[in-house]
Amino acid sequence: MRTVSFTMNISLDGYCDHTMASPGGELMDYFTGTMDDVDLLFFGRVMYQLMFPYWGDVAKDQSGTAEENRFAQRFSAIDRVVVSRSLELDSDDVKTQIVRSNPAAELLKLKQQPGGKISVDSVSMLPELIGAGLIDEFNLIVHPVIMGKGRLLLPPGSLQEKLDLKLVNTIHFKNGCTALHYLKQ
Template identity: 70%
Template sequence: MRRVTFGMNISIDGYCDHTIFNPSKELHDYFTGMMDDVDLLFFGRVMYQLMFPYWADVAKNQSGTGYENRFAEKLTSIDKVVISRSLSNAEENTRIIRSNPAEELRKLKQQPGKKISVDSVSMLPELIEAGLIDEFRLVVHPVIVGNGRKLLDAGSLQEKLNLTLTDTIIFKSGSVAHHYLKQ
């Protein structure tokens, strides 16, 4: 059975708006390396539209720095599933699913392959409740935002989820990567 990992950048106060962070080379290299063990990305529409077509354009035109281009190439080469009722089209190697993300992820988890990386805050409570997330990779950035989308809203989980910390990396930028496994 494939493992499902959830990854997200968050502020010290728990907000996860990707537009507020400015990842360094070191962080881009970290995220690029994480994708070596992943062969499927599982996005919600909002995150998908934030990431693409931006990174697809960077990969195609090699318009970023060297480390951004490597990240873009890795990201765009991996197959993707997007959960959306409104998205009409998507990049190549991307399949749109209209409903029932937990059931779709459960089916994908049963297929052979590498890890599945989930990147959707809106689906996170449903996927946690369904027991589908095996590990969490959270990068906490040294910034306090004060507003925006929280990683989890108050009351969004019926029961707490206990995790075991397996690794911590402190970056020169002051960001800290935490790797947790579900107990």
């Protein structure tokens, strides 16, 4: 069975916001490394539209830093599934499949297929996917900032029961961020 990994940037107070900081080269290399054994990205519509076409354009144009270009190349090469009731894709996008409903059932089906790791990148689906027991590992990159507002990683009351995790790795970056890698117990 494939491993499902959830990766997200968060503030010290648990908010997820892509504008909280500029990652810099060291952190971009970390993100590229987290995708070494990933062969499928599983997104919600909002995260998909945030990440694409931006990184696809960087991959084509090589318009970022060396670290951003490496990330963009790796990220854009991976097949992806997007859960959305409204998103329509260009006909030339052969790497993306849209799922219209029931993300937990779809992810379970994908998890049972042969292949590499599946990377989940969706805060909106996280409570449902945790509740279904589908997330095997968490990579949380904690930024040294307190946001005080925004979207929480997990809204209060969104889980029916607690999820015990085991910390297996910690990486401290020069920019003050800390990457925490947890496995589900």
